[in-house]
Amino acid sequence: MKGYLKFRNKIYITETASVAGKMEKEGPLSEYFDISDRSNLFGMKTWEEAESEMQRLAFNTVLGKAKLTPDDVDIAFSGDLMNQCVGGSYSFATQPVNYVGIYGACSTFPLGVALASSFIDGGFAKRAAAVTSSHYCSAERQFRTPLEYGSQRTPTSQWTVTGSGAALLSIEDSSDVYVKDAYLGRITDKGITDANNMGAAMAPAAADTIISYMNASGHKLSEFDGIFTGDLGAEGKSILCDVMRAEGYLLDSRYNDCGCIIYDAKKQDVHSGASGCASSACTFCAYIYKLMKEGKLNNILLIGTGALMSPQFLMQGKSIPAVAHLIHVCTKEAVR
Amino acid sequence: MKGYLKFRNKIYITETASVAGKMEKEGPLSEYFDISDRSNLFGMKTWEEAESEMQRLAFNTVLGKAKLTPDDVDIAFSGDLMNQCVGGSYSFATQPVNYVGIYGACSTFPLGVALASSFIDGGFAKRAAAVTSSHYCSAERQFRTPLEYGSQRTPTSQWTVTGSGAALLSIEDSSDVYVKDAYLGRITDKGITDANNMGAAMAPAAADTIISYMNASGHKLSEFDGIFTGDLGAEGKSILCDVMRAEGYLLDSRYNDCGCIIYDAKKQDVHSGASGCASSACTFCAYIYKLMKEGKLNNILLIGTGALMSPQFLMQGKSIPAVAHLIHVCTKEAVR
Numbered sequence: 127m128k129g130y131l132k133f134r135n136k137i138y139i140t141e142t143a144s145v146a147g148k149m150e151k152e153g154p155l156s157e158y159f160d161i162s163d164r165s166n167l168f169g170m171k172t173w174e175e176a177e178s179e180m181q182r183l184a185f186n187t188v189l190g191k192a193k194l195t196p197d198d199v200d201i202a203f204s205g206d207l208m209n210q211c212v213g214g215s216y217s218f219a220t221q222p223v224n225y226v227g228i229y230g231a232c233s234t235f236p237l238g239v240a241l242a243s244s245f246i247d248g249g250f251a252k253r254a255a256a257v258t259s260s261h262y263c264s265a266e267r268q269f270r271t272p273l274e275y276g277s278q279r280t281p282t283s284q285w286t287v288t289g290s291g292a293a294l295l296s297i298e299d300s301s302d303v304y305v306k307d308a309y310l311g312r313i314t315d316k317g318i319t320d321a322n323n324m325g326a327a328m329a330p331a332a333a334d335t336i337i338s339y340m341n342a343s344g345h346k347l348s349e350f351d352g353i354f355t356g357d358l359g360a361e362g363k364s365i366l367c368d369v370m371r372a373e374g375y376l377l378d379s380r381y382n383d384c385g386c387i388i389y390d391a392k393k394q395d396v397h398s399g400a401s402g403c404a405s406s407a408c409t410f411c412a413y414i415y416k417l418m419k420e421g422k423l424n425n426i427l428l429i430g431t432g433a434l435m436s437p438q439f440l441m442q443g444k445s446i447p448a449v450a451h452l453i454h455v456c457t458k459e460a461v462r
Numbered sequence: 463m464k465g466y467l468k469f470r471n472k473i474y475i476t477e478t479a480s481v482a483g484k485m486e487k488e489g490p491l492s493e494y495f496d497i498s499d500r501s502n503l504f505g506m507k508t509w510e511e512a513e514s515e516m517q518r519l520a521f522n523t524v525l526g527k528a529k530l531t532p533d534d535v536d537i538a539f540s541g542d543l544m545n546q547c548v549g550g551s552y553s554f555a556t557q558p559v560n561y562v563g564i565y566g567a568c569s570t571f572p573l574g575v576a577l578a579s580s581f582i583d584g585g586f587a588k589r590a591a592a593v594t595s596s597h598y599c600s601a602e603r604q605f606r607t608p609l610e611y612g613s614q615r616t617p618t619s620q621w622t623v624t625g626s627g628a629a630l631l632s633i634e635d636s637s638d639v640y641v642k643d644a645y646l647g648r649i650t651d652k653g654i655t656d657a658n659n660m661g662a663a664m665a666p667a668a669a670d671t672i673i674s675y676m677n678a679s680g681h682k683l684s685e686f687d688g689i690f691t692g693d694l695g696a697e698g699k700s701i702l703c704d705v706m707r708a709e710g711y712l713l714d715s716r717y718n719d720c721g722c723i724i725y726d727a728k729k730q731d732v733h734s735g736a737s738g739c740a741s742s743a744c745t746f747c748a749y750i751y752k753l754m755k756e757g758k759l760n761n762i763l764l765i766g767t768g769a770l771m772s773p774q775f776l777m778q779g780k781s782i783p784a785v786a787h788l789i790h791v792c793t794k795e796a797v798r
Contacts, residue, residue: 127587127588209545210567210772215770219651222648225647227541228563244586245580247584248581248584310562312560313557434551434552436545437545442507447551
């Protein structure tokens, strides 16, 4: 039981939508994004407003793709990295949608999908949405230093994805892709204090969640044709593989981290890879979901990874707790 | 449907616990709190650490009162006002409990109880917890100015409650008090920009939630022997009564605001009353729950009210969106 959500119904992912910034549009997933803006401002005056606007764009785009209106959505789960989660709340202040604010740092997207699925499976909603966002510029000035300082970045640092992802879920058989079960993780804290090495803080949480999920569900790693963590980056991905190997699990070539997918590490100067709520949200909503609709992937795990620190607590000398939330997404092909 | 959660089962509130600071301990609810510390530091070095520690104390106290351990809790929902919700995440980093971070500003406690109830009713948890906190000193330096500045407070300003409340919910018939249904609100934004008048920003959200809940559930205001909003304060309470009257609903003496209950307005210098996540959490967990166990109240609504702004968005000239989440709590007496 503890954290494991087994859905009695197939919770279909009706549609997804993604919004991306300039760096993301120049990366390997360029062709998959619905909306992008090379100014990263999306018509707004500040980075923070731009981030909130991306959530509105992603949500309204997913509704448009599904030929629905906000009135058709029973509840929306949204959150982001900005203080007081204002990306979601200011975006949904303009929508007649019942709203649950969630906080899982960069694990927010799978957390939102898991909660939306639980509401649908529990009979509390027919249609629910999960939306999240992150913005490189709002994240840098909030978590590290304003961009104008031109701070040198360390090799283990990651690049916050500018983007937003939205998924619309329904009990109606409206798509081949559905959420089968999910696992909401425990918080782990291994004493990492370097905000430029969040992969190291989050990898143990990812390992704990994957192993706990397999124990709870009875599934085996070998069943999946894709396993994706959210934003461990190259450093955290390597640590996760080591931790899993020490526990007797082999993560082979079917495993990758969204933070290593969304940018081209050789051509784009992102150091250890991508981070941010939008790392898993955009990679799933733009890319993985499309591969699943095309039958190129049929049985995947998406494990959102969140570093739960605040800049203030780091200045007060505290370490970085982390959490990982997992969703298991299938196509009808997977169970034939 | 939209936002309305009708539970098939009675979701019992097994136990509650509350932690309070010096001002709260000196107020009218003094005798009801489980733990208090006149230093407001709870053995920690910073106000932020103290806030997180209060959540740990409240959660462990509610477990102790129910004779349970963290292992007995399937999932915990927690959030607070601090940037990145660190009150909850640092508190639960020390507990082996599966964790969902939520953000509803001062509506967090009823939001957590509603989500915990939905998880139990949906079959995803046997026991779930809802925990939240706020701290006057961490809130002042984050949202307004550091205490050392000695800023003059305006008449409509409210005093953030230093405290934490925790509720433990279960499908087992372990108490006379249970959650019957709930309503998760929409975000409203009436253009209020004064962070010292949050009651005005939140009152319209409370009205929208109460009226929407009655329409969805078929319940009438006259059925309840207590209706409590979270932290509108004297100013917001008066606005809510006006708004409701204009809509044809009379809030009579059975209605009060937790922000007007927890302090003595005549003796304690709190201006418009209490605010903060702990306003509704402490008033419910310490006081209302006890009155219900004693049969002095049998059928109540608790409407958490949250102002969803960030200081940064206010400095950028934006207004304050607000949301209200409602839980309907009964005793067995109520349905006889």
